[in-house]
Amino acid sequence: MSTETPASAEPSRQPALPALDPVIHAQPRLRVTVTLATLADGDQITFPRLQELAGMTAGNLATHLRKLEDAGYVRVTKAYRSRTPVTWLSLTTAGRLALEEYAAALRTLLASARPGSGSAASKEWSEGTSPSAFIPPNIRQEHIDG
Numbered sequence: 782m783s784t785e786t787p788a789s790a791e792p793s794r795q796p797a798l799p800a801l802d803p804v805i806h807a808q809p810r811l812r813v814t815v816t817l818a819t820l821a822d823g824d825q826i827t828f829p830r831l832q833e834l835a836g837m838t839a840g841n842l843a844t845h846l847r848k849l850e851d852a853g854y855v856r857v858t859k860a861y862r863s864r865t866p867v868t869w870l871s872l873t874t875a876g877r878l879a880l881e882e883y884a885a886a887l888r889t890l891l892a893s894a895r896p897g898s899g900s901a902a903s904k905e906w907s908e909g910t911s912p913s914a915f916i917p918p919n920i921r922q923e924h925i926d927g
Contacts, residue, residue, distance in 0.1 A: 798889070798890055798893060799885075799886035799889050799890065800886065801883060801886055801887065801890075802879055802882065802883045802886075804848060804849065804852045804854065804879070805854070805879055805880060805883045806883070807845070807848075809835070809837060809841060809842075809845045810845045810848060810849055811883075812835050812836075812837075813831065813835055813837075813842070813845055813846065813849060813855075814849065814854065814855075814872065814876060814879075814880050815880070816831060816834050816835055817831070817855065817870060817871065817872035817876070818872055818876075818877060818880050820871060820872065822874075822877075823871070824871065825858065825869040825870060825871045826869070826870055826871070827867055827868065827869060827870070828842070828867075828868040828869075828870060831870055846870065849876070852875075852876075852879075853873060853875045853876070854872065854873055854875060854876030854879055854880075855870060855871070855872060855873065855876055856870070856871045856872075856873050857869075857870055858870075858871075
């Protein structure tokens with residue numbers, strides 16, 4: 782008896798699917814990262830405004846911001862405005878790049894799950910969707926500094 786497996790019985794080799802960044806992938810951190818990505822480079826938002834837009838409690842937001850800051854994705858700046866402490870938040874260059882890579886990996890995963898994933902339509906989906914397509918409409922349409 783042969784212990785070799787016939788070639789026809791071997792599983793077909795699928796291309797490796799991209800990994801999703803675990804720091805960004807958690808839903809609250811994704812929401813925070815996408816919200817901050819709506820800001821222009823160099824712009825900042827206050828903690829209370831981000832809390833309002835993200836719909837998170839202060840403690841929950843602070844916890845997720847700490848993880849994003851530890852990863853180098855978010856910059857936290859403490860300052861004073863008329864003797865009142867203010868926490869300013871912005872997405873770092875590394876954070877923007879990580880979000881773009883996350884969105885590209887997600888598009889690749891979604892395209893691979895579509896029937897006929899080698900089609901031109903799938904290629905258009907994977908190459909033509911910007912990260913802003915993942916921004917909830919209420920955040921995309923609002924004035925961030927509101």
